[in-house]
Amino acid sequence: MVVSTFLALVLAGFAAAKTCTNFTIPVDISSRQGVFRKVPLDVNLDASAFMLEFTNIGQNYTAVLLQDYQTLKGSYKISAKFCHPDGGIKGSVVQVLTHGIGFDKTYWDLSFNNYNYSYVEVAVREGYSTLAIDRLGIGNSSHGDPFNVIQARAEVEALNVITTKLRNGQIPEIKHSFDKVVHVGHSFGSVQSYWLSSLYPNNTDGLILTGWSANGSWLPATIAGFNLHIARLNQPLRLGNTLSQAARRTFRPWSSGGELIRGVQFLLRSIKVSLSTKDIWNELGTTEVANLITGYNQTDIPLNYPPGYLTWSDFTANVGAFLLPGHYDIALGLVAESTKQPVTAGELLTIGSSPPSSSFSGPVLVVTGRQDTIFCGGDCLATGTDAASIPAEAAVLFPDASAFEAYIHPDTAHGINVHYNASAAYEVIQSWLGAHDLGA
Ligand SMILES: *[C@@H]1O[C@H](CO)[C@@H](O)[C@H](O)[C@H]1NC(C)=O
Ligand SMILES: *[C@@H]1O[C@H](CO)[C@@H](O)[C@H](O)[C@H]1NC(C)=O
Ligand SMILES: *[C@@H]1O[C@H](CO)[C@@H](O)[C@H](O)[C@H]1NC(C)=O
Ligand SMILES: *[C@@H]1O[C@H](CO)[C@@H](O)[C@H](O)[C@H]1NC(C)=O
Ligand SMILES: *[C@@H]1O[C@H](CO)[C@@H](O)[C@H](O)[C@H]1NC(C)=O
Ligand SMILES: *[C@@H]1O[C@H](CO)[C@@H](O)[C@H](O)[C@H]1NC(C)=O
Ligand SMILES: *[C@@H]1O[C@H](CO)[C@@H](O)[C@H](O)[C@H]1NC(C)=O
Ligand SMILES: *[C@@H]1O[C@H](CO)[C@@H](O)[C@H](O)[C@H]1NC(C)=O
Numbered sequence: 001m002v003v004s005t006f007l008a009l010v011l012a013g014f015a016a017a018k019t020c021t022n023f024t025i026p027v028d029i030s031s032r033q034g035v036f037r038k039v040p041l042d043v044n045l046d047a048s049a050f051m052l053e054f055t056n057i058g059q060n061y062t063a064v065l066l067q068d069y070q071t072l073k074g075s076y077k078i079s080a081k082f083c084h085p086d087g088g089i090k091g092s093v094v095q096v097l098t099h100g101i102g103f104d105k106t107y108w109d110l111s112f113n114n115y116n117y118s119y120v121e122v123a124v125r126e127g128y129s130t131l132a133i134d135r136l137g138i139g140n141s142s143h144g145d146p147f148n149v150i151q152a153r154a155e156v157e158a159l160n161v162i163t164t165k166l167r168n169g170q171i172p173e174i175k176h177s178f179d180k181v182v183h184v185g186h187s188f189g190s191v192q193s194y195w196l197s198s199l200y201p202n203n204t205d206g207l208i209l210t211g212w213s214a215n216g217s218w219l220p221a222t223i224a225g226f227n228l229h230i231a232r233l234n235q236p237l238r239l240g241n242t243l244s245q246a247a248r249r250t251f252r253p254w255s256s257g258g259e260l261i262r263g264v265q266f267l268l269r270s271i272k273v274s275l276s277t278k279d280i281w282n283e284l285g286t287t288e289v290a291n292l293i294t295g296y297n298q299t300d301i302p303l304n305y306p307p308g309y310l311t312w313s314d315f316t317a318n319v320g321a322f323l324l325p326g327h328y329d330i331a332l333g334l335v336a337e338s339t340k341q342p343v344t345a346g347e348l349l350t351i352g353s354s355p356p357s358s359s360f361s362g363p364v365l366v367v368t369g370r371q372d373t374i375f376c377g378g379d380c381l382a383t384g385t386d387a388a389s390i391p392a393e394a395a396v397l398f399p400d401a402s403a404f405e406a407y408i409h410p411d412t413a414h415g416i417n418v419h420y421n422a423s424a425a426y427e428v429i430q431s432w433l434g435a436h437d438l439g440a
Helices: 001-017 044-055 063-066 104-107 119-125 150-169 187-199 219-226 245-254 255-268 279-285 289-291 313-322 331-336 345-350 389-397 422-435
Strands: 018-036 066-085 093-096 131-132 180-186 206-210 309-311 363-369 405-411
Touching: 001 093, 001 187, 018 119, 044 063, 044 219, 063 066, 063 345, 066 104, 066 150, 093 104, 093 119, 093 150, 093 187, 104 119, 104 331, 119 309, 119 422, 131 422, 150 180, 150 187, 150 331, 150 345, 180 187, 187 206, 206 422, 219 313, 255 279, 255 289, 279 289, 279 405, 289 331, 313 331, 363 389, 363 422, 405 422
Parallel strands: 093 131, 093 180, 180 206, 206 363, 363 405
Antiparallel strands: 018 066, 066 131
C-alpha cells in the first residue's frame, strides 16, 4: 500500500513535468489611442511631479495631457514562453497569461523554491498548454515611446493578434492550432484581458481575471504609495544601461545582499562603528540602495528603458502595494523587487480607459486576494452594500456572460503569486475551468 502510494506520487511527479520554449512572436498592430503632450520624465523629481499631477483630485491628468487621437500602426516583437506537458500538447485549450505592472512573463513561472509558486506548473499538471507573454513595451518585448506608443490599447491589440495566431496555428514554434483560448490576467493584465473581451468578444473563450475588480477608487493612493522614480535611475545596472566597467566595478563588491551587508560592516568597522547584519539589512536591504546594485549579476545586457518608464522606489513600496505581511516569504519578495519591471507614463494615463462593459458570452472568473489594496482598498469584503465582495460587483460589466463568479482568496494581497498559499488559488482556477467546459 505504502509502496503503491509512493509509486503513484512518483508517477504523478513525472506527469507534472513540463516542457517549455522561449521565442519571439512578430505582431503587426493597429491601435486607436491617445496622443499625449509629453511632460519631462528624465529625473526622479520629474517622477514626483508626475505623481502629484496624476493624483490631484482637482483634475483628470489623462484629459489634461490628451491632445488628440491617432491610429498607431506598427510591427513589434512579443517575447513569449510556451509550456505544455512533457510528451506533447494535450487537448485544444491554451491559456494566454498576461502579467501586471511591475512584472514580466516570469510572474507565471517563478522558479523560487523549486517552482512551488508557479502558476504554469499547476496548469500544465492539469494538462493545459500555456503561453506567457511580456506585454508590449516590457521586458524582452519591443520597447517604445512611453507616452504615445506604449499605452494600454496597443498592448490589447498585440494580445489580440497573438490570440488569433494561436487559433490559426500561425506560431511556427508551436506548430499547433488551438480551438479555445482562455485569457488569464493579473492586475493590468486582467484589465487588458477584459478589454480584449470587450473589443473582440469572439476571440476569447474564457476570462480569468486575477488581482482585479472594476473599482478604480484606489489607483491614486497606489500611485502615491509607489513613490515613483525613473526606472533607469532606480536600477541603473538592469533597467538602465550602466555598462561601464568602472561603474560595474564600483558595485561589484555589493553584488548580492550578503556581500552588501558584509561590505558595509567592513567599512563601518574601519570607522569603529559596529552594527549587526540585521541592523544593516534593515537600513539598506529594503531601500533604494538595494535597487542601485540590483542587476550586477542578473543581466549582461541591461534593459535600457528610456526616460518616461517609471517604477516604485524600493522594497518597502513594493510591500505596500503588493504584499500582506506575515503571509509571504521575504526572500521571494526581495526576488520580486530585484527582478521588477517598469510602467510607462502612457500606461498610467490609459489604465482607466477600458470600455464600460463587455458583450463576451462565455464564462468569467475573478480571483482576487482578500487583502488586495490596489483593487479593494485592503479588504475585498468591505462593500458597505449587500454585494458579496468588491470584485463581485464587476458582474454588471458582463451582462451576457454564461457564468460569472468572484472568488476571494484568503490571506493574500495584490501580488497573489508571492504569497504562501498561491498554488491553492491556481488550483481553484483550473478546476473552475474544468467545470465550465474549458478542461484541458
Ligand atoms: C527561457 O528564458 C528564461 C529566462 O531567460 C530562462 O530562465 C529559461 O531557461 C529559458 N527556457 C528555455 C526552455 O529556454
Ligand atoms: C479622464 O479623461 C479621459 C480622457 O478624456 C477619459 O477617457 C476618462 O474617462 C476620464 N476619467 C474619468 C475618471 O473621468
Ligand atoms: C511547496 O509548498 C508546500 C505547501 O504549499 C510545502 O509543503 C512544500 O514544502 C513546498 N516545497 C518547497 C520545495 O518549498
Ligand atoms: C531577455 O533576453 C536576455 C538576452 O537575450 C536574456 O538574458 C534574458 O534571460 C531574457 N529574459 C526574459 C525574461 O526573457
Ligand atoms: C461572434 O459570434 C456570434 C455567434 O457566433 C456571431 O453572431 C457574431 O456575428 C460574431 N461577431 C463577430 C464580430 O464576429
Ligand atoms: C556575479 O558576478 C561575478 C563576476 O562576474 C561572478 O564571479 C559571480 O559568480 C556572480 N555571482 C552570481 C550569484 O551569479
Ligand atoms: C468602490 O468600492 C467602495 C467600497 O466598497 C465604494 O464605496 C465605492 O462606491 C466603489 N466605487 C465604485 C466606482 O464602484
Ligand atoms: C489556501 O487557499 C485555499 C483555497 O482558497 C483555502 O481553502 C485555504 O483555506 C487557504 N489556506 C490558508 C492557510 O489560508
